[in-house]
Amino acid sequence: MKCSSNSFRRKLLVSVVSISLPVMALAESNNDDLQTQIDALQNQVTALNSEVQQAAEWKNPNTLIHMAGYADVGFVSPEKGNDSFAVGTFSPIFHFQYRDVVMLESELEFEIGEDGETEVNLEYLTIDWFVSDFATILAGKFLSPVGQFRQNLHPSWVNKLPSAPPGFGHDGAAPISDLGLQVRGGFPIGGIRTNYAVYVSNGPELNSETEDETEFELEGVRAEAFGADRDGDKTFGGRFAVLPVSSIEIGLSFATGKAAVTELENGLEPPTAGLESGFIGSETARDYDVTGADFVWFTGNLSFRGEYVKTKIGEATTGVSAGEAATWESIYTQLAYRLPGTKWEGVIRYGDFDSPHNSQDVTQTMLGINYLVSNNFIAKLGYEINDGVTGSPVDDDRTLLQLAYGF
Numbered sequence: 001m002k003c004s005s006n007s008f009r010r011k012l013l014v015s016v017v018s019i020s021l022p023v024m025a026l027a028e029s030n031n032d033d034l035q036t037q038i039d040a041l042q043n044q045v046t047a048l049n050s051e052v053q054q055a056a057e058w059k060n061p062n063t064l065i066h067m068a069g070y071a072d073v074g075f076v077s078p079e080k081g082n083d084s085f086a087v088g089t090f091s092p093i094f095h096f097q098y099r100d101v102v103m104l105e106s107e108l109e110f111e112i113g114e115d116g117e118t119e120v121n122l123e124y125l126t127i128d129w130f131v132s133d134f135a136t137i138l139a140g141k142f143l144s145p146v147g148q149f150r151q152n153l154h155p156s157w158v159n160k161l162p163s164a165p166p167g168f169g170h171d172g173a174a175p176i177s178d179l180g181l182q183v184r185g186g187f188p189i190g191g192i193r194t195n196y197a198v199y200v201s202n203g204p205e206l207n208s209e210t211e212d213e214t215e216f217e218l219e220g221v222r223a224e225a226f227g228a229d230r231d232g233d234k235t236f237g238g239r240f241a242v243l244p245v246s247s248i249e250i251g252l253s254f255a256t257g258k259a260a261v262t263e264l265e266n267g268l269e270p271p272t273a274g275l276e277s278g279f280i281g282s283e284t285a286r287d288y289d290v291t292g293a294d295f296v297w298f299t300g301n302l303s304f305r306g307e308y309v310k311t312k313i314g315e316a317t318t319g320v321s322a323g324e325a326a327t328w329e330s331i332y333t334q335l336a337y338r339l340p341g342t343k344w345e346g347v348i349r350y351g352d353f354d355s356p357h358n359s360q361d362v363t364q365t366m367l368g369i370n371y372l373v374s375n376n377f378i379a380k381l382g383y384e385i386n387d388g389v390t391g392s393p394v395d396d397d398r399t400l401l402q403l404a405y406g407f
Contacts, residue, residue, distance in 0.1 A: 066095040069107070072156035074402035081396065087112045088156060088402070091123060103128045124177060124225075135185040141225045142182055144175035145197035145239045146253040147307050148294040157406035160336050160347045161368045162382045166394075167309070167330025167353035171207065171220030171360075174309045174330065175255060175290060178202070178235070179225040189242075198238035202229040204288060206313065208261040218326045218356060221259065221288075221311055231285040233258035239292075247299055253292035258285035259313060286325075287314030301340055306333035326356040338372070345370040347382075362388040362395070376406040 072088040090110040097103035107123035126140035143151045149168050153159050167173040180201030186194055205226060207219035237255030244250075260283045292309040308331045315325045332351035338344070347368035354361050368382040380402040388394035 062099055064095070064097040066097075067092060068095070068407060069093040070155045070157045070404065070406040072402055072404040074162060074400060076401075077399040079397040088404075091155070100130055102130065126182075132185075134187045135183055138182040138184065139180075141177060141179045142199075143177050144223065144237075144255075145182065145184065145199060146175050146237060146255055146290055147239070147292045147309055148251065148296065148305070149307055150174055150176060155406065156402065156404035157376060157378060159404075160334070160345070160370060160380075161349055161366055162380045162400040162402035163366070163384065165307070165330065165332035165334075165349065165351040166362050166364050167328065167351070167355075168332075170224070171222065172330060173311050173328035173353065173355075174292070175204070175223035175237075175311075177225035178223070178237075179227060180234070193243040193246075194241065195243075196238065196240045199236070201235050201237075202226050203231055203233050203235045203257045203285075204259045205230065205263070206259050206261045206286070207263065217323060218261070218313060220355075221313065221328060223311075230262055231258050231260035231283075233285055235288065237290065241294075248297050249295065251294045253290070253294070253309070255288070255290035257288045259288040260285040284316045284318050286316050287312075289314075301338040303336045304334070307331070327354075328356070329354045343372045345372060358389050359392045360388075360394060362386055378404050380404065 069090075069092040071090040074086050074088055075083070076086060077083045088111070091107055093105070093107045095103060095105050104125075104127050106125040109121045109123045111119045111121070113119055122141065124141050124143050126138040126142050129137040129139075131137055143154075145151055149165065154164065156162075170176065178199060178201035180199055182197060182199035182201075184195070184197035186196065188194070202225070204221055204223035206221060208217065235255055235257030237253070237257075239251050239253040241249050241251035262283065289312045290309065292307070294305070294307040296303065296305040309329070311328045313326045316323060330351065330353045332349055334347065334349040336345060336347045339346075347366075347370060349364075349366045349368075351364045351366075352362075353364075364387070365385040366382055367385075368380060370381075371379045373379060380400070382400045382402075384398040384400070386395055386397055
């Protein structure tokens with residue numbers, strides 16, 4: 001009986017092992033399949049997490065790229081001259097910003113000249129370093145911070161009239177641009193907001209007009225961001241403004257430095273030392289001083305603004321262009337009112353420009369009617385009433401039409 005019992009146990013053990021081996025093999029196979037499925041799911045989760053991170057990076061990128069700008073086309077009808085259609089400017093503006101640390105900004109200007117040639121200019125290009133909430137450092141070519149018009153109002157879709165105030169263009173009283181270093185920002189004084197800009201830049205240059213082979217006179221001031229400082233003296237300037245209430249801003253501006261005659265307006269070459277191919281290589285630097293004041297007031301549909309700027313060039317006792325001091329001075333005020341509940345706006349501007357040359361002096365009244373198609377698209381009709389020296393170009397009244405679009 002004992003042998004029979006042992007034999008039974010051996011048979012039972014063999015049967016259990018025989019049954020267990022396929023089950024274990026099947027379990028191992030199932031475990032492998034399960035691990036494969038887990039690995040596949042893990043890969044899918046990893047890929048999904050990567051996509052989510054990329055989506056978050058797109059919403060909160062380290063680098064922001066933005067393009068804006070403006071363009072305008074128009075029609076000019078002078079009182080004594082030919083009517084002309086014109087493409088004013090196409091000015092794309094580019095911004096490339098890295099976080100809240102630094103930004104590159106630049107504006108190009110494309111124009112079509114009277115001869116049909118396309119002219120391209122770099123209106124400004126700066127690298128802006130956001131140092132703090134109260135200060136930004138700009139390096140490069142920037143629009144002059146003297147006054148309001150040049151740095152804030154000159155884009156055609158912002159300017160409420162089809163032309164700039166007299167004296168706020170080339171060879172006028174107001175500086176155009178500078179090349180150097182600027183610090184700008186704002187800070188509160190008590191409960192009053194303020195903003196400021198201070199800068200150092202290459203100095204401006206002076207045009208000298210040749211009347212004959214021996215007589216010279218100053219033609220104009222070219223304060224337009226030269227890439228070299230030919231007289232060796234830097235210009236310092238800035239603007240400080242207060243906002244006693246949110247609807248009023250009052251600003252004071254200044255600039256001081258040196259400026260020298262570097263070219264002759266008509267290119268004559270008198271036999272004078274230091275003169276070569278219309279370029280004067282060594283000329284006595286004159287004092288260069290600019291003062292200005294501006295204000296703006298907004299209330300409802302009405303805006304009222306004004307600006308004054310004066311540029312004075314000191315006398316020179318030696319050199320090719322030796323002569324007395326010269327002054328360019330300009331002032332304007334502007335009132336605009338939008339009819340409530342409509343897209344129509346009326347504008348009136350009064351301006352006066354005085355220079356060393358009577359032929360350039362002008363007193364101007366300009367009337368305008370605007371239709372605001374949208375916030376960034378404006379149709380303008382303006383009429384200039386100009387009072388200058390009889391027979392001079394600045395004495396002609398003009399009718400101007402303009403379509404201006406900001407994007």
